[in-house]
Amino acid sequence: MSKRKFRFLKIFFKILIIIVSMILLYFIVIIAINSKKDYNPAISEDLEIKKGRNAWFFSDKSISIISWNIGYSALGKHEDFFYEGGKKMRPDKEQYKEYLKSIFNELGKMDTVDFVLLQEVDINSKRSFYTRQDSSLAGALPTFSHVTAINYNVPFVPFPLFNPTAKVHSGMMSFSRYIPEYAKRISFPFGYAWPMKVFFLDRCFIIEKFNLDNHKSLYIINTHNSAFDDAGDIRIAEMIFLRSYLLNFYENGDYVVVGGDWNQNPLGFDKTKINTGDYVREIEPAIENDYLPKGWKWYYDPKTPTNRDVNTKYEKGVTTTTVLDYFLCSPNITVNEVRTINKHFENSDHNPVYLNFSLQPDTAFCDSLKIYEKVKEIKSKEKGKKKR
Known part of the structure; x- marks a missing residue:
């Protein structure tokens, strides 16, 4: 080997080592900084309730709820994501503003439902x-109570x-037409x-408890x-950890509705039933048949997807x-309707899902409805007497 070649290799390896x-x-410095400032919440923490107007449970004959992962308003149909095989860290700023504006408008249209559950809401992130x-999103539902x-x-x-992601400060939000008795953040200890x-x-x-006038509670x-x-x-x-809470609430005679982004397919999911023309896959492991006792559902x-992969921009059928x-x-709840609101992943990599349900006959909701109907009947009779 010539001296020139040897000198070149020596310089090359020195530069490579540097x-x-x-x-x-x-990476050592970043790990050290992140470790020192590691977010380490308690298993259970009380959440501050931003109170809105309080509504009556008996205003309708049913209760409605929507769950939506908004993808921090940055994973609309034009986006891919580097961690899942794409190239982008975020959209350009103007596109981001369009996504956020559209999500705000969609959320504003949800003011007719009783509860709205959001996931992936950024608070201060690059x-x-x-x-x-x-x-910003709280302004879309100004009369609702909410927690973060x-x-x-x-x-x-x-x-x-x-192009590092850098600072991330993000979370979940729960909106309600009613003021909860309490709201708690429960950490998954895994x-x-x-x-x-x-x-x-x-x-x-997030657990929100709503007291009913029959001494029972509704947990959202x-x-x-x-x-x-x-x-x-x-x-x-x-799932095992969450189950312990659900069974405890139900065994006390209370009512439980859980919604959100489970990041796994529901029990009984059959990809062949999707009829939107989308390409569909199943996620393993599946939820076990005996996860909860009989009656929980x-x-x-089954006909519409709620999530898309973000390795590329969205293309239907591909x-x-x-x-x-x-x-x-829980078994003491009757579901009247469930449907995915197909937004075709326009503003998020998830579609919102709507549920309409009723508390079964012995609940405060139904008791209050009877009272409401009785009051209407009495007032109607009083108006009839005045006319005479």
């Missing part, structure tokens, strides 16, 4: 241009390497091991379970879709 060392140092989405629970709070996400945990979400669910739960194929075991553990629209968003109800 570059590798700098990259390693970069990926959504540091917009306070929680404050943080489930993603990381100082710096270093990927993609040349997740990735260190150091991966300092870059990922701290998963949780907003959940967002772990995603990605490598989180299968974590999802199973989360999963409710979803992009992979599935059902991840749905509801679970």
